[in-house]
Amino acid sequence: MLNKQNTVAFSHDFSDLRERFEMQRDSIEKYFEFLNSIVTNVKTFKILKSTVFLLLYNLVESTVSNSLYLIHWSISEKNIRYDQLSHCLQKSYMEYFLKNQGFKNVNEIQKKKLIDFFDQYFRLEKHIVQFSYGNFVSISGNIDNKKVNEIGEIYGFKMDRGRREEELLFVKEMRNSLGHGNISFSECSKDIVIGELFRIKNEVVGYLECYLNTIENYINERRYLVCLDGE
Structure with missing residues (x-):
């Protein structure tokens, strides 16, 4: 079953996910309006500029996290069987299952035998997949385009x-440097002008809007099913 500690109070409708994204995005826009109008000393302004990286990364991680929750809920709510999953999800689910069953340090020959056995078993038993995204894929503090592509695979x-x-x-990288104390808030954005921050914000928001469109199509078209994955 879905792990409750990883769930969010969703209506389980994609419009809710998009609404949450837009609310966070609008809050960031308000923060930029504040930055553009404030009159303060140089050090304080540097700290305020650096805070942008925390706000933007929170938007990134919450958007990806919420989207994965919605994908897993869509699969679990429909009682999808293992043999109905797309080929890439069957492979990923098998890796997840073996790891959770304690088969972490087996060699490749043993692993192949286990995969063959459980693949046949799941198909014969019409195994219903129930899996929490929080245990399926790790994203905390690690979301960039490379990670998004890995999740896509x-x-x-x-x-x-x-x-x-x-x-x-x-x-x-800026968020992690700040979060791990590798750089101070006053140092982080000292060489970044406000116009550059605006450009970075617009690119990140644009990327996430593209990501949301991709996920919306994935869920609506039920691309997690084997008969539609094109493989």
């Missing part, structure tokens, strides 16, 4: 390659 979706991704990586 697990679930079977692809992002638009035309979307710029350097800013997403930069935001993650």
Whole structure:
């Protein structure tokens, strides 16, 4: 079953996910309006600018986390069987299952035998998949375009390659440097002008809007099913 500690108070409708994203995005826009109008000393302004990286990364991680929760809920709510999952999700689910059953240090020959056995067993028993995204994929503090692509390989979706991704990586790195105490808030943005922050914000928000469109199509078209995955 879905792990309650990883769930969010969703209405289980994609419109709720998009509404949450838009609320967080609008809060960031308000913060930028505040930055653009405030008159303060240089040190305080640097600290306020650095806070942007925390706000943007929180938007990134919450958007991805909430979207994965919705994917898992969609699968669990419909009582999807193992043999109905797309091929990439069957493979990912098998890895998840073996790990949770304690088969972590087996060699490749043993692993193949286990996979063959449980694959047949799940198909014969019409095994219903119930799995929490929190235990299925790790995302905390680690979301950039590379990670999104890795998640896409697990679930079977692809992002638009035309979307710029350097800013997403930069935001993650700045957030982690601040969070781990590797750099101070006053140092973090000392060489970044407000106009550059606006550009970074717009690129990250644009990337996430593209991501949400991808996930919406994935869920609505039920791309997690084997008969629709095109494999």
